[in-house]
Amino acid sequence: MTWPYATPGIPDDLFYREEGVPMTKAEVRAVVLSKLRLRRGGVLVDVGSGTGTVTVEAALLMGEEGYVCAVEKDPRAAALTRKNTEKFGVANRVAVVEGEAPEALEKCPRSDRYFIGGGGRRLGEIIRAVFSRLEGNGVVVIDVVTLESLRTALEALEGLGVKYEVVQIWVARGERRGGYTVMTALNPVYVVTAYA
Numbered sequence: 001m002t003w004p005y006a007t008p009g010i011p012d013d014l015f016y017r018e019e020g021v022p023m024t025k026a027e028v029r030a031v032v033l034s035k036l037r038l039r040r041g042g043v044l045v046d047v048g049s050g051t052g053t054v055t056v057e058a059a060l061l062m063g064e065e066g067y068v069c070a071v072e073k074d075p076r077a078a079a080l081t082r083k084n085t086e087k088f089g090v091a092n093r094v095a096v097v098e099g100e101a102p103e104a105l106e107k108c109p110r111s112d113r114y115f116i117g118g119g120g121r122r123l124g125e126i127i128r129a130v131f132s133r134l135e136g137n138g139v140v141v142i143d144v145v146t147l148e149s150l151r152t153a154l155e156a157l158e159g160l161g162v163k164y165e166v167v168q169i170w171v172a173r174g175e176r177r178g179g180y181t182v183m184t185a186l187n188p189v190y191v192v193t194a195y196a
């Protein structure tokens with residue numbers, strides 16, 4: 001389908017999804033994409049692309065001349081990223097690299113914009129590798145859920161001596177139940193934005 005709007009805001013349920021493949025939720029994507037300060041015609045490297053929602057929306061925002069290199073170690077998630085880029089008509093400007101970061105980062109061009117949405121136990125290594133490849137006036141956005149990952153991310157950034165900020169996002173969505181609207185909380189997430 002062709003997304004007809006100037007801003008992405010694609011509802012989560014329009015993406016192909018699969019049990020066990022995580023997704024960055026719509027409200028969190030809005031913050032992540034805003035913090036990334038993408039440019040039309042820019043290049044984003046999306047590390048741990050999962051379902052591919054950030055890849056798709058970033059590609060839409062950067063326009064026809066933009067390019068996303070999506071790195072994903074889980075073959076099922078990589079396939080889902082591909083499928084979603086096809087669904088939203090951006091597959092021609094997305095390269096899906098199936099492999100594990102940090103090594104697989106070598107298969108992406110160097111860039112001034114990185115989103116790290118996954119990294120597991122290798123998060124610290126990935127952050128250091130990303131900064132070694134980051135181009136001038138770069139922005140790196142890291143999305144973490146657990147306190148341990150937050151600590152790893154902050155220690156890595158402190159070790160690199162770079163400027164960063166952290167926001168915590170708590171989103172609750174209203175769900176209609178028996179004639180009432182009940183607010184249902186999503187997991188809180190931390191969005192860390194670091195600057196070259």
Ligand SMILES: C[S@@+](CC[C@H](N)C(=O)[O-])C[C@H]1O[C@@H](n2cnc3c(N)ncnc32)[C@H](O)[C@@H]1O
Binds near residue numbers: 102118119
């Ligand atoms: C929370 S999900 C990302 C969700 C994604 N941003 C989206 O929009 O759907 C994290 C992903 O990172 C991937 N991942 C974890 N460690 C990785 C690594 N070292 N290299 C590449 N991918 C990794 C996982 O397989 C998982 O799909």
